[in-house]
Amino acid sequence: MTTPTAATTAAAAARGFSLKARLFRPATRQKLLAFASLIALLVFFSFASPQFLQTDNLVSILQSTAVNGVLAIACTFVIITAGIDLSVGTLMTFCAVMAGVVLTYMGMPLALGITAAIFFGALAGFVSGVLIAKLKIPPFIATLGMMMLLKGLSLVISGTKPIYFNDTPDFPAISQDSLIGYFIPSLPIPNAVLILFLVAVAASIVLNKTILGRYTFALGSNEEAVRLSGVNTDFWKIVVYTVSGGICGIAGLLIASRLNSAQPALGQGYELDAIAAVVIGGTSLSGGTGTIVGTIIGAFIMSVLTNGLRILSVAQEWQTVVTGVIIILAVYADILRRRSSSAH
Amino acid sequence: MTTPTAATTAAAAARGFSLKARLFRPATRQKLLAFASLIALLVFFSFASPQFLQTDNLVSILQSTAVNGVLAIACTFVIITAGIDLSVGTLMTFCAVMAGVVLTYMGMPLALGITAAIFFGALAGFVSGVLIAKLKIPPFIATLGMMMLLKGLSLVISGTKPIYFNDTPDFPAISQDSLIGYFIPSLPIPNAVLILFLVAVAASIVLNKTILGRYTFALGSNEEAVRLSGVNTDFWKIVVYTVSGGICGIAGLLIASRLNSAQPALGQGYELDAIAAVVIGGTSLSGGTGTIVGTIIGAFIMSVLTNGLRILSVAQEWQTVVTGVIIILAVYADILRRRSSSAH
Amino acid sequence: MAPIVTIRDLCKSFAGVRALDKAQFDLLPGEVHALMGENGAGKSTLMKVLAGVYSKDSGEVLIDGQPVDIASPRAAQALGIGIIHQELNLMNHLSAAQNIFIGREPRGRFGLFIDEDAMRTQAERIFARMNLRLDPHTPVGELTVARQQMVEIAKALSFDSRVLIMDEPTAALNNEEVADLFRIIGQLRSQGVAIVYISHKMDELKRIADRVTVMRDGQYIATVPMAGTPMDSLIAMMVGRQLTEVENDFPDTSGNEVVLEARGITRGAVVRNASFVLRKGEILGFAGLMGAGRTELARAVFGADPIDAGEVLVHGRKVSIKSPEDAVRHGIGYLSEDRKHFGLATGMDVETNIALPSMKKFLSMGVFIDQAAIEAAGERYVKQLSIKTPSVRQQVRLLSGGNQQKIVIAKWLLRDCGVLFFDEPTRGIDVGAKAEIYRLLNQLAAEGKAIVIISSELPEILRVSHRVLVMCEGRITGELAGREASQEKIMQLATRRETAAAAAEATA
């Protein structure tokens, strides 16, 4: 089917080049455009404040993205299935508390504490998954219930007090030391960022290359069709929530090791930041599409914005106003980008 | 079409009675069952604590439902269109602050303050509506942005201070006096409850009897089909959000008059209670169905639960746990009820 | 030969509807067995029970003589039963290949990773077998309904089933594709695959079916060999009475007032400089191959999609149509070819769907809805179009496909537009109802309405159109008077591609 209009003249011209170039050109441009909002923010803040573009500050932006980034990755899975997870924030805290129980209260070795955090995260995710897949409770409500349940449990288990990791001196190192800095002293990027990066790569591989990833997209696209194809949709949905819960466990480890303590009251409200990062990153709340790269960009947009406004000493109430506006604008920019890219 | 199975034998028996009785019986039962969770809670708490079932306490429960109930009604409209509104809590506060500005800072008469609260609520709703309908920003993000924007604006406008209504002595009466108690002294139900009731009736009429209501349901059922039927869907969506915003304005008046002040920092978190009430009341988050009666029942379930647990002096962290579990159970009960009723 | 599938006394009820009432069916290896019946007769339901989508209330299903309980689609697959559903069941965000192999992805390393290359190759192999030129990587959501249907067929073929159920597979296909499909069915038959074929297109059934089972109101009527059974008697069995054919009488409308004129409508590459006039009282047929741009043109005129260039005149006056609302205000209605997504609010009831474009007619005091009037209108059309529904309060999603289509028609009849675009109006509609709709089209035209009918079934175009326009690659390539139109002439215009057209213009 040939379509010789103005729009396709360019394509025809491109045909002179290699097939690859032709395929990749618009895609690359589209991917770069996804960064547009982030780059715009970076440029703006760099001009607005000399302090912004300093290594220290960039490192602290990276550091502050880690927790929200990992939570956002967890949310990405769930959101691609057209679900939502409001419990990620308090689940993170719950996992931190469980690590605290294992390491500090029970005095177990570090590896067991790490395992416990991820295990209990996965377990809670599993419960959400069962509620949603088997009992057909809408994700919003199931995870809202889980959010409250886990918030309460964290307080109960910790005795409403922070649990400190003073007896496990290696624990803070998980997030605060810098493996990269060890090899390249001028780049003291804390491990938390490295972990965020590793989680992102792993999540990306799972989403794009594995059967779980395929079903994640398929569930979000048309669950009934998947079921009619003979796939056990309930099972896979539970797996998705379980994996997402496990990733929240990693976020729990990151925040606990950064604060050298499990803060039982923290967590609520973090889910909105995580979901915002996912959506700013171009994942649709109606499911079926989404990328980890987008989510990471979204998380960085959030943390650059927060950091930049603080560096500019904008009054705090105005920071809130500006953040609200920028979230809307960033998503709008993404919508425009998609619209223009799909028009060609 | 005859259906001679066990299930229909009862129906056949009923055929002996009037057609009306036959039509109404299952429907009535279904409606009563919607109350089941609420009644179960009421019965439980009545047995658990002698203080629970006293007029005073029942009046307190009614009163404590007012704000969340009105917010939940506002959410019901939006949720039926398959949207969501995260800004209802901070919008309520914003409206309270605007009433404060008009009444206290500008010294205007009471009626103008009331008008201002509702007007600014509707205006903010209108903005959300435009973002969603015209700019195609997903409701979750548009209203998340609005939530932050309005939160910041409330702080900016109020100067991060509460605004008191000491110069407008009639203002607290809006919510605290009792018109019913004036006529029936043994029933000192505060006006706030009366207002909740009036808003509910009005909302019910709008939803079920007017063109706006019909389009609200239709938008949630299949927006594209409605658009292709020649309906200006953007317009009606904006109207829905505007109406919802106006109702939040009423909630703002209720809370401000109860506290005799506009508290600019309050509001965030209220949206989750409101949405929970809506969903517990049987409105589906995927749109197209819902009732105001259900929402009111949902709001009562929430406030009876909170009140009862407090009366029993359950430790706060456990209150959170129990609330989480009950929200899930209540929604599950509703799902079971629907499933069994659609099986007949 | 022993039957592969035997169904006995199968009953299945839904809320208020007895869909199957002691239905029977048997299927022999290597036969194409047609299942016929009016809309709502229970054909799809019967097949869904066999495919493990619905569980039966009572009755027996035997496979190879053994009673089985088919509890899930997976169980049906395990028994070698594959199905193409009447409604599309695709994941729009996934590619064609991904859709085909969902649940059976070829695995690579560790059994966790998906072997995309293997999947692509296998998909290409199936497409080649179907003569389908389609990149397996294309996301399904970007395909037309017809091509999506082809993907569904490819998916069913990929199962290598012993029993293949096809529920109206050709509803969205054009003749070439139908021919390809029949060729494949022929191959399968010769390999011993048993095929259940459901369709409302009688000529198709004649061409490929070996035996026919007729159903009515959920009950078994008869099973007869196709060869030797006259069409009339099959139809009589289906509808329980004799149908009379309506003949087209090609009234001369060339002198009538022009009610709608489109000039140079252009939308990207899919509609290019399309102009046409539509007169009062005429039925204008739009013919063309799949993807010719007829739907896109109609949507553009209707304001459903933005246009790049062109203008629309109504009664000779230029009007600005930026949205369906504008179009409807100017008396233009459009029945979409995709009723599930664009035609109906399937979660709402029959009467509301019928009243949806006309809501303002049912208002008292400008805001309140007169429910009694809506109900009355709903009931009027349910009767007029013989829509099979327990009540006007039934949710549309619970009706059979054909009855849903009738509701789409009803809603535009009620709206009473002067200009009506019918995009594939008889898709999935049974013969009785089809005749009904043709009669209706004629009646509407006689009342002075101007009608556009878009159809991929050439016999249908020929039967109802007073005038035929043919499209190819987004352009209008020719016009034929109804009386002189023939399948051959239409096909010639429908395949007049760009280069040929340019050559023709040069000589003219």
Add this chain to the structure above:
Amino acid sequence: QAQQEIYIPLVSKGFQHQFWQAVKSGAEQAAKDLKVKVTFEGPETEAMVDKQIDMLAAALAKKPQAIGFAALDSQAAIPLLKKAQAAKIPVVAFDSGVDSDIPVTTTTTDNKAAAALAADKMAEMIGKSGEVALVVHDQTSRTGVDRRDGFVNRIKSAYPNIKIVSVQYGGGDQLKSTEITKSILQASPNLKGIFGANEGSAIGVVNGVKEMKRSGKVVIIGYDSGKQQKNAIMDGSMAGAITQNPVGMGYKTVEMAVKAIKGEKLPKVVDSGFFWYDKTNIADPKIASVLYD
């Protein structure tokens, strides 16, 4: 010129509550008097320890001459404080201390002792026996915990006939605190007194008692000040309240920071003090000066 201006960011525990707004106004007053520039920020809730750390990091990135810090968690910020030390940025702790000797000084009030004073006043007013309850703003934050424990421990150790029937938490939200108060009153018909541990809680208690028509029958003791609380004390619906000196605390923090920049020797702890106020002394200039609207 602008480069020479001394800049001192204050990272607080919150910013929306009136208490923190009062600290802020004190700090701004000092900034004006001492001709330095201050900024003031804090996380939304006192649970958000990591958000506060991010704020501290951003504050340090601005290379200030000194910094004021009210730690939500006494340990979590230590790595950053070490950074500040390394960069020779003096840190003045305020409100509550840090488990470290890095801060050059701490301007603080003893929340526990203040709440114990509230307990004494409560005991005195209800005749040292009967049931009392607490409505606290937060279950985990330092201020919430200290005020609760200060009150509860004093009652337990000094007044064996007073029974604490309920401790509930309303997040400082006036509406929630009102509802909580009402349920407490409902559950305990013989309740003699309620302690509201911050402004929002105290106002909620006043509202709740009023709505349950138990005014005059229940002794209410509040904490912090604010217009409503002052009014409640004037009209007798609240018996009295504890106030810290948030304005003074903010002022002192900036003052100490400026001294630290100049290299002056500082005391380890600067106590900004707390006061009991009621109808009788609310107009006293010494009290009036530490109250805020």
